[in-house]
Amino acid sequence: MDLPMGAVAGDEDVVLRIGGSPENVRTARLVAAAVARREGLPEDRVDEVRIAVGEAVTWALNTITDRAVEVVLGPGGRGEHAARTFVVRVGGGLALLSSDATGLPEEGGDDLAVALLRGLADDVHVDGDVTVLSWRDLP
Amino acid sequence: MDLTLATRTVGDRTVVEVGGEIDVYTAPQLRSQLNDAVADGARHIVVDMTGTDFLDSTGLGVLVGGLKRVRTMDGDLELVCSSEKILKVFRITGLTKVFTIHSSLDEALASSAGDGRADSGGSAG
Numbered sequence: 001m002d003l004p005m006g007a008v009a010g011d012e013d014v015v016l017r018i019g020g021s022p023e024n025v026r027t028a029r030l031v032a033a034a035v036a037r038r039e040g041l042p043e044d045r046v047d048e049v050r051i052a053v054g055e056a057v058t059w060a061l062n063t064i065t066d067r068a069v070e071v072v073l074g075p076g077g078r079g080e081h082a083a084r085t086f087v088v089r090v091g092g093g094l095a096l097l098s099s100d101a102t103g104l105p106e107e108g109g110d111d112l113a114v115a116l117l118r119g120l121a122d123d124v125h126v127d128g129d130v131t132v133l134s135w136r137d138l139p
Numbered sequence: 140m141d142l143t144l145a146t147r148t149v150g151d152r153t154v155v156e157v158g159g160e161i162d163v164y165t166a167p168q169l170r171s172q173l174n175d176a177v178a179d180g181a182r183h184i185v186v187d188m189t190g191t192d193f194l195d196s197t198g199l200g201v202l203v204g205g206l207k208r209v210r211t212m213d214g215d216l217e218l219v220c221s222s223e224k225i226l227k228v229f230r231i232t233g234l235t236k237v238f239t240i241h242s243s244l245d246e247a248l249a250s251s252a253g254d255g256r257a258d259s260g261g262s263a264g
Contacts, residue, residue: 021164022162022163022164023164025162025163025164026160026162026164029162029193044224047224050193051193051195051228054162054163054195055195055196058162058163058195058196058197061163112196112199112200112232113196115196115231115232115233116195116196116228116231116232118231119231119232120231
């Protein structure tokens with residue numbers, strides 16, 4: 001499968017293709033939580049992954065109309081540092097990373113989603129049209 | 140888990156019990172429930188999230204929308220939530236400063252009954 005996110009899925013990665021219905025976001029959350037658990041994240045961090053992946057996939061579904069959202073989940077930190085990282089890549093674009101939730105946000109406003117992503121993951125950045133979320137220091 | 144919703148009246152409060160998962164798929168149901176309550180005259184709403192086990196930004200947006208709506212009518216919308224993982228969502232988004240969050244329904248009802256709400260309308264800055 002082509003991965004539009006410029007990422008190469010490793011042997012340990014799980015790749016999801018999520019169709020356009022919001023009902024499917026729940027499935028993405030469940031799978032993300034299961035993979036995070038498999039990678040050894042403690043349960044409070046699994047919850048963070050579950051929520052953050054839901055937010056990122058929801059965002060992506062809102063910006064993609066003609067194709068599936070693709071999610072790659074798996075261990076990162078294969079570099080020189082020993083600390084292992086759990087990384088989630090969600091294809092679909094995220095352009096509002098600079099905003100913060102302050103005061104009373106607009107209903108359905110993206111600032112809540114951004115605040116959640118920033119607050120839950122150890123690192124959030126955009127790589128092309130891919131939202132990259134990571135959690136550090138896995139056991 | 141699907142969303143479960145139930146609305147009942149306790150004194151001058153309208154209690155909306157929300158169970159299950161509030162997310163992008165189910166949040167429209169909650170929005171409708173709150174809209175219906177307001178249309179039926181509810182101005183002082185307590186959303187009881189004791190049975191809620193998931194909340195995302197779409198659900199937060201619906202709650203914020205409900206709060207804004209009742210505030211324009213000198214009403215209020217307060218929450219009941221004791222789940223640490225749900226409270227974390229409110230803290231991260233800064234909404235603990237926006238909502239009054241009670242740890243139990245009894246606390247919410249007792250608080251609302253004695254806080255002098257009747258003369259507090261219109262003074263919010």
